[in-house]
Amino acid sequence: MSRITLLWFRRDLRLDDNPALIHALTTGAPIVPVYIHAPDEEAPWTPGAASRWWLHGSLLALDASLQRFGSRLWIARGDSLTELRRIVAATGATGVSWNRLYDPATRERDTHIKQALRSDGLRCESHRSTLLFEPWEIASQTRSASKTGQPYRVFSAFWRACVRELSGIRPDPAPESLPAGFAPVDGLTVDDLGLLPTIPWDQGLRATWTPGESAALARATAFLDARIGAYSVARDRPDAPGTSRLSPHLHFGEISPRRLLAMILDRFGDPAADPAESFVRELGWREFSYHLLYHFPRTPVEPLDPRFADFPWRTEGVAERLDAWQRGRTGIPLVDAGMRELWHTGWMHNRVRMVAASLLTKNLRLPWQVGARWFWDTLVDADLASNTQGWQWTAGCGADAAPYFRVFNPVRQGERFDPDGGYVRRWCPELARLPNQYIHQPWTAPPPILMAADIRLGCHYPLPIVDLATSRQEALAAWGTIKGNRPNPPVTEFE
Ligand SMILES: Cc1cc2nc3c(=O)[nH]c(=O)nc-3n(C[C@H](O)[C@H](O)[C@H](O)COP(=O)(O)OP(=O)(O)OC[C@H]3O[C@@H](n4cnc5c(N)ncnc54)[C@H](O)[C@@H]3O)c2cc1C
Incomplete structure (x- = not known):
């Protein structure tokens, strides 16, 4: 009897330390490596544009590694169960092996697929790898x-x-060899999946990552x-x-x-x-x-701290504020530098992620879910677990979170962690000629200094879209409406 195993790759795009692969190898029979593109099955968290860009490169690299072993990736698109059954029928495979995922949509899907394939009489194993x-x-x-x-x-x-x-x-x-390969009968190519952008906005990603x-x-x-x-x-x-x-x-x-x-x-x-x-x-x-x-x-959409379900997020001026934040035009240099780094490279430094998320959720008082969505689409590392946790932590509504009353001060953060302004100068070149003293708060620079640095605020670089001190007080007042009967904490600022 055939002991061919389908090795179903998902977010485990490697050969090293791959338990599903090791398991498939134990039969000694051919392995059919499979990738099925089924973004709708991850809804509402279908991979964003930057993630799709990364996936394209990662699948090419995996296929190349497999080819070095005389194997290759069988790429399909569509409903995962239907495609797995189709490839099982085409190859005579008797088993399917994969590594587990943990986000709610794929967990539910995988449980269903495991039951269905087992009822078809197939061996079906899932493993820890992430x-x-x-x-x-x-x-x-x-x-x-x-x-x-x-x-x-x-x-x-x-x-x-x-x-x-x-x-x-x-x-x-990693295995030293793979059993004799099995040529895909009607597989797609990575290009067929259409993961790359049609408008070429990805130069920065290409220059930054492999x-x-x-x-x-x-x-x-x-x-x-x-x-x-x-x-x-x-x-x-x-x-x-x-x-x-x-x-x-x-x-x-x-x-x-x-x-x-x-x-x-x-x-x-x-x-x-x-x-x-x-x-x-x-x-x-x-x-x-x-x-x-x-x-x-439920935490990708709901705060872990239920008090935040009633938080009075801002309702007016939302679109303009969000747009300025997304485009790196808030007038707060550290935040703008971070948002531009994100747009250009698909990545942002962790400290700046915290500061940018704090500005959005506290000073601008926009819901954390809105920021999490933007990160989801623009980060190459967009990860439902880490993104949700990072946003809820910063917004103050998650597990072990920074309490809401702690508001990052982006000027102090800049002075402390980008003391020479190198990061801001790199991503906000219009500020490059400002002296260090003003690089994190150009609105405090006297007119002759701005003139000498070739900057007209409100023209070359925006004036701050929000007053940091006032908006912080407003955020604390908003928090006061939901904080319940807990005693007032000391009002502090995140340095
Ligand atoms: C608002 C916000 C959103 C975030 N969204 C994501 C996301 O979508 N995907 C993501 O991978 N990380 C996210 N993070 C966490 C963190 O910013 C990144 O993991 C980190 O910046 C990645 O850079 P690195 O690989 O150089 O990290 P390093 O400092 O080198 O850390 C090594 C690894 O540890 C993990 N890690 C580090 N910090 C964290 C953290 N705070 N939470 C969880 N894992 C961490 C990452 O896998 C990282 O690659 C988010 C943080 C915040 C504040």
């Missing part, structure tokens, strides 16, 4: 979570429980070789390349967090000690985001 820990493992296995086994809502407790298990993690190596497993491994190696030592301090500086920029590679599964952890263990021993600790902790935030999404699947 995370260090399954989202349910930590809550259910550790005593400190909660006596009732509830999910964690506080990162530090969640991460303490994870850290105990880190040293036991071992990735699977999708694919080899590029992911090279980036991880370069980061661990040269930059991890300075990471704990440099990670907050948007003006220098202090972070790994592995987020899109991790999102598309071009490198596994287990492989990253193993590379760290090999180099430094204990991942919970310097110099790796602060970097591994960020991988922990990724795990925590998935933990939250898994246990609270």
Whole structure:
């Protein structure tokens, strides 16, 4: 009897540490690697334009790797179950193997597909590959979570429980060969999927990124070789390349967090000690985001803190404010630099993501869901778990969130984390000639200084669309209407 297995690739676009692949290999029979393009099945979170751009490159890279093994990717488009059944019929496969996803839409779809294929008499296996820990493992296995086994809502407790298990993690190596290939009968090409933009707005993405497993491994190696030592301090500086920029590679599964952890263990021993600790902790935030999404699947649209369901978001002037924020024309340099970096490269530094999200949700008082949507369409690393968690954290309505009354001050943030203004000058070149003293608040510069720097505010660069101090007070007042009976917290500002 045929033991051919379909290996259904999704967001695990690699051969290394790929449990579904390892499982498929155990039969010794041919493997048929399959990718099915079915964006509607991820609705309402169908991949955005920047994600589609990345996916195109990542699929090409995966197909090239498979071809080196004498195999190739069978690409299809349409309803996933129908396509899987069609390829099963064409190949005589008796099993389907895949790695799990955790967002609500694909979870529901995959459960249905597993039941349907099993009722067709096929072997059907799903595996862990995206995370260090399954989202349910930590809550259910550790005593400190909660006596009732509830999910964690506080990162530090969640991460303490994870850290105990880190040293036991071992990735699977990439296979040295694949059993004889199986030529796709009627497969599509990656180009056929139409993932690239028809209007070529993607020059910045092309200049910044190389999708694919080899590029992911090279980036991880370069980061661990040269930059991890300075990471704990440099990670907050948007003006220098202090972070790994592995987020899109991790999102598309071009490198596994287990492989990253193993590379760290090999180099430094204990991942919970310097110099790796602060970097591994960020991988922990990724795990925590998935933990939250898994246990609270409504959070991409609903605040975890139910009080925020009644928050008085702004209703007038919404379109103009949102437009200025999206286009990097708020008149607040650090935010504008971040929004332009996002538009140009599909990525934004984490600190600037927090500042830009704080300006939108607090000073401009627009709903966090609106910002999350924009990020979803423009980020190459758009990830439902991390994006939801990042937005809810900043808006103050999520788990272990920055409380709403903490409002990032974008001027102070700029002065602290971009002290020489290099980041602002790069992305807002019209401000480049301003002295450091004014680079984060050009509206305070005396007219002769503006003239000497060739800037007319309101013409070359906008005046701030919002007064930071007044809007902060208004945000606090709005928060006062929903905060319930809790005692007044000290009114502080995020420095
Ligand atoms: C409003 C907002 C939206 C965000 N949206 C996303 C998103 O859609 N996709 C995404 O991957 N990250 C998101 N983040 C988290 C974070 O900004 C990015 O993961 C980080 O900037 C990626 O850069 P890096 O790879 O250089 O990170 P590094 O600092 O090198 O960190 C290593 C890895 O850890 C993970 N990580 C780091 N910080 C976080 C975090 N705060 N939360 C979850 N995981 C983290 C990422 O996978 C990252 O690649 C968001 C943060 C905020 C505040």
